Structure formats: C-alpha cells, structure tokens
Amino acid sequence: MKTVVRRLSGHLARGLAMIWVVTTLSFVIIRNIPGDPVRGQYEKLIEQGMSPDAAERATAALYGFLPKGSLWSQYVDYLNGLLHGNLGQSLSTPGTGVATIIGSAAKWTILPVLGGTLLSFLLGVTLGVYAAIKRSGKLGDALAISGSLLHGIPQYVIGLLVVAVFSTLWPILPAGGPVDIDFAPGFNGPYIASLIQHATLPVLTYALASYGGWILAMKSSVATVLGDDFIMAAELRGMSRGILFRYIARNAILPLFTILALSLGLLFGGAIFIESIFNYPGLGLLLVNSIGARDYALMGGTFLVLTVAIVVANIAADLLYAVIDPRVRKGAEA
Amino acid sequence: MTRTSAPGVRVKDLTVVYKTPAGELPALGGVSLSLAPGTITGIVGESGSGKSTLALSLLNAVQPPGRIKEGSVEIDGLGNVVELTGEELRRARGRQVGYVFQAAQNSLNPLKTVGKQLLDLGRSHDFDDLPALLKDARALLGRMGLDGGRVLDSYQHELSGGMRQRVGIMFALVLNAHLVVLDEPTTALDMITQAAILKIVRDVHHERGLTTLIITHDMGVAAEVTDSLAVMYGGRVVEHGPTTEVLGSPRHPYTKGLIRAIPRLSGDIDEARALPGRPPTLGTIPKQGCVFRERCPMRIAVCDTVDPEPVTRDARTVACHAVGRPATPIVPKEYV
Incomplete structure (x- = not known):
C-alpha cells in the first residue's frame, strides 16, 4: 500500500508539472494570437461615440471583467484563478463560466470516445489474436490487410465516409447533432433512443479509426509471445488449449494497455475533427469554436482539460500495469 | 523401487x-x-x-x-x-512423458505464480484432487531442497536459475510421468x-x-x-x-x-x-x-x-x- 502511495505521489508531482508547463505555453501562445474581442468591443463602442470611460465600463459590464496590467500580472492572476478552481469567464458567451461550458461539453466527448475506443480495442485485440495464429492462412491475411487499410486512412476521412454511407447513400442514421430536439430531455425511452441513434456514427468513426492499430499491434505482440519459451513449455506439459490461449492472450495484451491509455488521451484531440464532422457539441467542437471567437479563457480552459485527460490517462496506464504485471509490481518495491 | x-x-x-x-x-x-x-x-x-x-x-x-x-x-x-x-x-x-527444459530457458508464464500454473496443469489433465497435487509438488520441491510453500507462491522472476530448474523438474514429475x-x-x-541438480536427477x-x-x-x-x-x-x-x-x-x-x-x-x-x-x-x-x-x-x-x-x-x-x-x-x- 505504501509503495502505491509513493508511486502515485511521484506521478502526481510529474503530472502537475506537466500541466503547469502546458498551461504556461498555451497562455503565452493564446495571448499572441492576433485579434482581441474585448479590445474590439471597446473600440467599437468608442467608434459609436462613447467616451473612453463609458466604453470601458460598458465592456467590463458585458464581459464581467477587463484584462488589465502587464502580461505577467495577467499570467499570475490566471494561475491564481486556476489554483482556486476558477477557469475564468467565457468571452464568446458573456456571463457564463468557462468551467460550466466545458462541463456540459465534456460528456458529449467522453462517452463516445470511451465507447468507440473500448469497442475497437476489444474487436481489434480479439481479431489480432486470430490474425497472428492464422497468419499463414487466408483469414489471417484478410484481417491484417483490413487492419493496415483502416490504420492508413485518416480519422476525418473515415468520418466523412461513414456519413456518406450511412446518412446519404443509405440514410438510416442521423449525421448531425447530439439528439433530436423533438424529445424532452430526461430518462425516457424516445429521448435515450434518439441519443443512441445520434451517437452511433461518431462512435463508429472512433472505433473504425483505431481498430486497424489494435489489430496490427496485437498481431505482432501475439506473434512474439508465440515464440517465447514458456509457451512451448506449456505445450509440452500438455496444458489444455483454453489455458494455453489465456497464457498467450494475457502476455500479449500487456504492452497494449499502455497504448490504450495513451490513445484515450490522444483521441480527445481527434475529437476536434470528428465532432466538427458530426456537429457534435463536445470538447473538440468547443475548442474549434472558441478559437474562431478568440475566446482566450475558453481556449485555455479546453487545452487544460485535454492536457489533464492525457496526464490522467498516463497515470492510470502505469498503475494498471503494476496491477497486471507482477514484474513491475516487484520493481516498484525494490 | x-x-x-x-x-x-x-x-x-x-x-x-x-x-x-x-x-x-x-x-x-x-x-x-x-x-x-x-x-x-x-x-x-x-x-x-x-x-x-x-x-x-x-x-x-x-x-x-x-x-x-x-x-x-x-x-x-x-x-x-x-x-x-x-x-x-x-x-x-x-x-x-515429462520434459525438462534447458536451465537458461524461461519455461514459466511470467504473469502467474508457480502454484497457479501447477493448478492449470492439474486442470488440463483433469485432476480432481488439486490440493493433493499441490501437496505432491511441495513434497517434491522439499525433496530438492527448496521451501515448497514459498516457491509455489513465487513468480518466475523471483526464482534463481537453479531454483527454476528444480521447479521445471517438479513440473515434469508431479503428474507421475515415468519417462x-x-x-x-x-x-x-x-x-x-549443476552438481546439486544432477544428484537430484539421479536420486x-x-x-x-x-x-x-x-x-x-x-x-x-x-x-x-x-x-x-x-x-x-x-x-x-x-x-x-x-x-x-x-x-x-x-x-x-x-x-x-x-x-x-x-x-x-x-x-x-x-x-x-x-x-x-x-x-x-x-x-x-x-x-x-x-x-x-x-x-x-x-x-x-x-x-x-x-x-x-x-x-x-x-x-x-x-x-x-x-x-x-x-x-x-x-x-x-x-x-x-
């Protein structure tokens, strides 16, 4: 238990350092993007004939605050706000906190990303085992080729293809939005059915986009394990097929857990394309819109959440590894 | 005899x-x-x-x-x-037929304890009395100068080369193979x-x-x-x-x-x-x-x-x- 705590605290320290670096970088970059909505509003009011003082008061009233002082003091204020859990006020939706906006967008990203990734992981890993065992046969070839093909197509192309096939050529599923507005939100049949209908294509896109990687990774991992001495030893001891299969699968899947955690983090980045294609109101679309609107606070907040997601995924991967691999567990104690 | x-x-x-x-x-x-x-x-x-x-x-x-x-x-x-x-x-x-692998080889699943792999072996060969199998294994390991209980709770990476080899011999004998x-x-x-292993093999x-x-x-x-x-x-x-x-x-x-x-x-x-x-x-x-x-x-x-x-x-x-x-x-x- 003690080792787990020590391990975790090390991870947390590194994670926080990483988050701080990303926060700082994104702060600097965002402030150097040309175009400033507050300044724009202020200048517009002056052009309309307001006095500078009145224009400043009106702008401050609209946004709830005014950026003041040097870049350095703004940076200190920003970090101070973050430490108190305050992500700031959105500029493009005046009067709303960034945290609130991100919170309502997050669920539209997390669920489809998790669903799509887990679906493709399970499918890719299972088929990868077959592709490795039957690698000299037609089935193995077909699986490996399907993997390479899908792995090679960019996510957004898959998204467009999926829309073309299932919404245009063969219109069975909706291609835009998270839910039909006809239904009252709540825990009722039609609303949930509509949710699932709208989520199907984005989830399918996430799944198809990563499936190829899983099948190829699992295939090569299984092929390596098959050559290990202990598999032949187990065979010569007369272990049953089922047990042999479990030995192979568990050893082969180990390296994939790290990739799984990393890809979960990275998929949030991929959400930018896929949510744009499906007009799905998640974090990716939020980021795109906030950049378009020069909404610093929202941009910074979204970057921060994506960073935290990747850091947390990494920590989870490492802890998970310690649980499933006794050698790592031992290494942590030594 | x-x-x-x-x-x-x-x-x-x-x-x-x-x-x-x-x-x-x-x-x-x-x-x-x-x-x-x-x-x-x-x-x-x-x-x-x-x-x-x-x-x-x-x-x-x-x-x-x-x-x-x-x-x-x-x-x-x-x-x-x-x-x-x-x-x-x-x-x-x-x-x-029991088969013992070269000492340097890793003949055990690295993710499972010796005891769990022994149970896998017993199940593969339809042994009903798994506790007896564990007991036999402990006795065999003890016979070869090892602490049977501890070895069965160990993973491969926790055993030395000589211990692994004895575990390998135990796996070859525990089902009572006569070749x-x-x-x-x-x-x-x-x-x-080497001398210890050879003596064990002969005995x-x-x-x-x-x-x-x-x-x-x-x-x-x-x-x-x-x-x-x-x-x-x-x-x-x-x-x-x-x-x-x-x-x-x-x-x-x-x-x-x-x-x-x-x-x-x-x-x-x-x-x-x-x-x-x-x-x-x-x-x-x-x-x-x-x-x-x-x-x-x-x-x-x-x-x-x-x-x-x-x-x-x-x-x-x-x-x-x-x-x-x-x-x-x-x-x-x-x-x-």
Missing part, C-alpha cells in the same frame, strides 16, 4: 526434416535408439547434431518447419507416439548448482523408478549420471553402449576425438586436442556416404559413397566402416 512401471522406448529409423528454401533437409537421418526401462541414457554431441530434435521427437513435438518424415517412436503404454494427434497427444505430454526427458538440464548453471530417477533421457554436450555430466551413452553426429547416432565402456574405450573415431578434446583438470593443456574441422550444419550434411568422413582420421574409400550402418557387437553399437571390420559376419542389430 518400482522398476516395473518404467517404460521402455524404441526409436526406429527416425527421420526428421526441416523445410528450408533449399528444400527439406534432414536433421535426423534414420536414427534408431533404444532406452532400456529404468535406465538413464545420455545423448552427447555438438550443437546441431540433432540431440534436441531427437528429444522433442519423443513427445512428437518437432516444431514447424520441421516434421517427422518417417520412422517410429514406441513408448511402452503409449504406443507409437508419431501417430498420436490432438487430445491424445496432449494428454500423453506431461502425464506420461522423463531432460534437455540440457544443467547448461548455464554454476558448478555447485529421483531411482526413487521413482523412471526411464530417463538426458541431452547434454557436457561429457562430465554424461559420465556422472548416465548408465548408457549415445553419441550423435550429423543427425545420426554414431556410437551407443554402456557409459563406462563408451568413455573408457571409445570405438568410433568421432567419440575418440571428442574424448581426446576434453582438457584434463591437471596436466598440460596441450594434451587436449581439438577435432579438426567443423560439425556439419543442416545444409552441409553430405547427401551420401559417412557424415563424419571430412574430419575422420580413419577415412577409407567406402566412406565416400556408403553411409555406415549401425553394427552391434558386445552390447555396443557403432556406425563406422573402419571400426573393427569383424571377421565374423556383421549382424545388424541394435543395442538393447
């Missing part, structure tokens, strides 16, 4: 080929060898002489791209192993551990009444534990007989060369003379004639064209044209 349960093994004309880009090449070229019930037989030879291929053949486990092309392996109580397939073959492995094949059981172990062999086959390239190991000794070269058994006789008065020129090449602990290092030339590899084994002739000091004309048949005289089988061309007619009969 329950010698009665020890099975005899008769390998006849066993040919194993490996598929290569140059066609199918023979790793074993018609090997015949008998293991008498209750004895320890050693097989010595250089790397690539076919020792391990022969050992794997006893479990019909030659790995692709290799395959048993012809010949038979008769084991008492099992029949011809070459003809066994599927479930029948799987059940014979482990239950009737045990040990492939290089002491290679890569230090001298003290357990006698206690349990086993038929044991030990593959080694170490003449010292062979001399120490085996009753009879087979010398392999180029996929053939060139000499086979009681260990003391084979080592004391070798007849085949290869055996003589091997023994002359062993440096003595005391005395001049120059007394040890290396065999000239290199052992053949799969691709360079001659298609006809004697496989040893290129390095043989006793080479005669017939060696170039005719592969010498194994000839048995005085409980000794030798495959050489030049050895003791007998005045009496040759009776091709294998050593039993």
Whole structure:
C-alpha cells in the first residue's frame, strides 16, 4: 500500500508539472494570437461615440471583467484563478463560466470516445489474436490487410465516409447533432433512443479509426509471445488449449494497455475533427469554436482539460500495469 | 523401487526434416535408439547434431518447419507416439512423458505464480484432487531442497536459475510421468548448482523408478549420471553402449576425438586436442556416404559413397566402416 502511495505521489508531482508547463505555453501562445474581442468591443463602442470611460465600463459590464496590467500580472492572476478552481469567464458567451461550458461539453466527448475506443480495442485485440495464429492462412491475411487499410486512412476521412454511407447513400442514421430536439430531455425511452441513434456514427468513426492499430499491434505482440519459451513449455506439459490461449492472450495484451491509455488521451484531440464532422457539441467542437471567437479563457480552459485527460490517462496506464504485471509490481518495491 | 512401471522406448529409423528454401533437409537421418526401462541414457554431441530434435521427437513435438518424415517412436503404454494427434497427444505430454527444459530457458508464464500454473496443469489433465497435487509438488520441491510453500507462491522472476530448474523438474514429475526427458538440464548453471541438480536427477530417477533421457554436450555430466551413452553426429547416432565402456574405450573415431578434446583438470593443456574441422550444419550434411568422413582420421574409400550402418557387437553399437571390420559376419542389430 505504501509503495502505491509513493508511486502515485511521484506521478502526481510529474503530472502537475506537466500541466503547469502546458498551461504556461498555451497562455503565452493564446495571448499572441492576433485579434482581441474585448479590445474590439471597446473600440467599437468608442467608434459609436462613447467616451473612453463609458466604453470601458460598458465592456467590463458585458464581459464581467477587463484584462488589465502587464502580461505577467495577467499570467499570475490566471494561475491564481486556476489554483482556486476558477477557469475564468467565457468571452464568446458573456456571463457564463468557462468551467460550466466545458462541463456540459465534456460528456458529449467522453462517452463516445470511451465507447468507440473500448469497442475497437476489444474487436481489434480479439481479431489480432486470430490474425497472428492464422497468419499463414487466408483469414489471417484478410484481417491484417483490413487492419493496415483502416490504420492508413485518416480519422476525418473515415468520418466523412461513414456519413456518406450511412446518412446519404443509405440514410438510416442521423449525421448531425447530439439528439433530436423533438424529445424532452430526461430518462425516457424516445429521448435515450434518439441519443443512441445520434451517437452511433461518431462512435463508429472512433472505433473504425483505431481498430486497424489494435489489430496490427496485437498481431505482432501475439506473434512474439508465440515464440517465447514458456509457451512451448506449456505445450509440452500438455496444458489444455483454453489455458494455453489465456497464457498467450494475457502476455500479449500487456504492452497494449499502455497504448490504450495513451490513445484515450490522444483521441480527445481527434475529437476536434470528428465532432466538427458530426456537429457534435463536445470538447473538440468547443475548442474549434472558441478559437474562431478568440475566446482566450475558453481556449485555455479546453487545452487544460485535454492536457489533464492525457496526464490522467498516463497515470492510470502505469498503475494498471503494476496491477497486471507482477514484474513491475516487484520493481516498484525494490 | 518400482522398476516395473518404467517404460521402455524404441526409436526406429527416425527421420526428421526441416523445410528450408533449399528444400527439406534432414536433421535426423534414420536414427534408431533404444532406452532400456529404468535406465538413464545420455545423448552427447555438438550443437546441431540433432540431440534436441531427437528429444522433442519423443513427445512428437518437432516444431514447424520441421516434421517427422518417417520412422517410429514406441513408448511402452503409449504406443507409437508419431501417430498420436490432438487430445491424445496432449494428454500423453506431461502425464506420461515429462520434459525438462534447458536451465537458461524461461519455461514459466511470467504473469502467474508457480502454484497457479501447477493448478492449470492439474486442470488440463483433469485432476480432481488439486490440493493433493499441490501437496505432491511441495513434497517434491522439499525433496530438492527448496521451501515448497514459498516457491509455489513465487513468480518466475523471483526464482534463481537453479531454483527454476528444480521447479521445471517438479513440473515434469508431479503428474507421475515415468519417462522423463531432460534437455540440457544443467547448461548455464554454476558448478555447485549443476552438481546439486544432477544428484537430484539421479536420486529421483531411482526413487521413482523412471526411464530417463538426458541431452547434454557436457561429457562430465554424461559420465556422472548416465548408465548408457549415445553419441550423435550429423543427425545420426554414431556410437551407443554402456557409459563406462563408451568413455573408457571409445570405438568410433568421432567419440575418440571428442574424448581426446576434453582438457584434463591437471596436466598440460596441450594434451587436449581439438577435432579438426567443423560439425556439419543442416545444409552441409553430405547427401551420401559417412557424415563424419571430412574430419575422420580413419577415412577409407567406402566412406565416400556408403553411409555406415549401425553394427552391434558386445552390447555396443557403432556406425563406422573402419571400426573393427569383424571377421565374423556383421549382424545388424541394435543395442538393447
């Protein structure tokens, strides 16, 4: 238990350092993007004939605050706000906190990303085992080729293809939005059915986009394990097929857990394309819109959440590894 | 002593080929060898002489791209192993024939404790009384000087080379197999551990009444534990007989060369003379004639064209044209 705590605290320290670096970088970059909505509003009011003082008061009233002082003091204020859990006020939706906006967008990203990734992981890993065992046969070839093909197509192309096939050529599923507005939100049949209908294509896109990687990774991992001495030893001891299969699968899947955690983090980045294609109101679309609107606070907040997601995924991967691999567990104690 | 349960093994004309880009090449070229019930037989030879291929053949486990092309392996109580397939073959492995891997090999699943793998073994062979199996394993490990309870709770990476090797022997014996094949059981172990393992092998062999086959390239190991000794070269058994006789008065020129090449602990290092030339590899084994002739000091004309048949005289089988061309007619009969 003690080792787990020590391990975790090390991870947390590194994670926080990483988050701080990303926060700082994104702060600097965002402030150097040309175009400033507050300044724009202020200048517009002056052009309309307001006095500078009145224009400043009106702008401050609209946004709830005014950026003041040097870049350095703004940076200190920003970090101070973050430490108190305050992500700031959105500029493009005046009067709303960034945290609130991100919170309502997050669920539209997390669920489809998790669903799509887990679906493709399970499918890719299972088929990868077959592709490795039957690698000299037609089935193995077909699986490996399907993997390479899908792995090679960019996510957004898959998204467009999926829309073309299932919404245009063969219109069975909706291609835009998270839910039909006809239904009252709540825990009722039609609303949930509509949710699932709208989520199907984005989830399918996430799944198809990563499936190829899983099948190829699992295939090569299984092929390596098959050559290990202990598999032949187990065979010569007369272990049953089922047990042999479990030995192979568990050893082969180990390296994939790290990739799984990393890809979960990275998929949030991929959400930018896929949510744009499906007009799905998640974090990716939020980021795109906030950049378009020069909404610093929202941009910074979204970057921060994506960073935290990747850091947390990494920590989870490492802890998970310690649980499933006794050698790592031992290494942590030594 | 329950010698009665020890099975005899008769390998006849066993040919194993490996598929290569140059066609199918023979790793074993018609090997015949008998293991008498209750004895320890050693097989010595250089790397690539076919020792391990022969050992794997006893479990019909030659790995692709290799395959048993012809010949038979008769084991008492099992029949011809070459003809066994599927479930029948799987059940014979482990239950009737125990196999111990080279010490340096990692023969255990790194993600499971020894005890859990033992339970997997028991379930694979439909053992109902798993607690009894664990008890047997603890007793066997204790017999070999280990703390059985602790070892069963350990992962492979927590065990030393010598401990792993003992665990390997335990796995080969715990299902009560009476034919045990040990492939290089002491290679890569230090001298003290090596001696301890050999003592265990010999003691357990006698206690349990086993038929044991030990593959080694170490003449010292062979001399120490085996009753009879087979010398392999180029996929053939060139000499086979009681260990003391084979080592004391070798007849085949290869055996003589091997023994002359062993440096003595005391005395001049120059007394040890290396065999000239290199052992053949799969691709360079001659298609006809004697496989040893290129390095043989006793080479005669017939060696170039005719592969010498194994000839048995005085409980000794030798495959050489030049050895003791007998005045009496040759009776091709294998050593039993």
